[in-house]
Amino acid sequence: MTAGIDTPDRRGRTGLDRHGRDLTGNPRVRIVDVEVLSCDWYVLRRTTFDYQHRDGHWSREQRETYDRGDGATILLYDTDRRTVLLTRQFRLPAYVNGHPDGMLLETAAGLLDGDTPEEAVRREAAEETGCVVDAAEHVFTVYMSPGSVTERLHFFAARYHPASVAATHGGVIGEGEDIAVVELPFHKALDMINSGEIVDAKAIMLLQWAALDGPFTRGHPAGRPLGTVTR
Template structure:
């Protein structure tokens, strides 16, 4: 099956951009569909599930999110995450984000998977990582990048509480990462 993207143009550009395209694609029945679609071009991101070994705690961020406040939930608990800069390696990006948000020096990170956040609307992919760190790796304050007006609180959730709090989570990448942990680290 094939598709053709024609007449692609930027219809909005600010911090992110929106692109509109005319597309022709093959159908499962052998026909073709001609249509217009929009894509929110946000860029790719990284996210990581971090376990602090000594405390057996998952390290989360608590921060204000404008889009979620539209539904009455201004602050969300999330795994650390951030946007890739142009030509940046995802592993370098996740190390930078963990330092900025949590203040921990990340030595290694295991890539778990790459996934789309909302493939019907957004081009964003997330590179999801896992790492185990030590209390000794906390070498900076964390709290976010002040130049980006970030105000991030570090929250430690004991592994023993994951099952009871997972249903309270509102962030998809965090839910996915916690489910991965339950399947691969708890049930083994």
């Protein structure tokens, strides 16, 4: 008996080896086998499939996929003061792969964990920054690392008010989170992308959206109801 397949794993899941076996959307792909390599918390699978190339011939391929669930992230901004609200926390994977101290500036984010994307992003904004998001604008949804990770990340934006930035730290202590709340002038945040001080992909994408097509775009009607944040 194998945990996650025949018996529940520590998150209560079974049948994890069935994921992807019934896909029929691409006639050039035939799933042959799905193996669960790990399901300690997230799920690592190895999938064997036949793939038809453009010239018509078929080849047998194997790929590993890391399934951590889908997530959501949000850019909190104040157009009146031209500031954004970010977080700073330790990220071990970045630390072991060349980041000087592993302390990354990011937009508030988290996994959906059964909630809708907007519910999840409102939850994460409250947990990580102390701000309560009344409504949020959906910006886009993307696959962040489609070559190996299944996650889709939903991007949002919402205003916050200066009075809501009373906390300097956030996060769920029971989950080991120790998150600093960082308010920055928007122009400085953009400069920190160029200087390499901001290297988090989701933060970079939302900051550049805000400059090119969002609330800090020249001539943008900053007063439109994109969502507000209170405390």
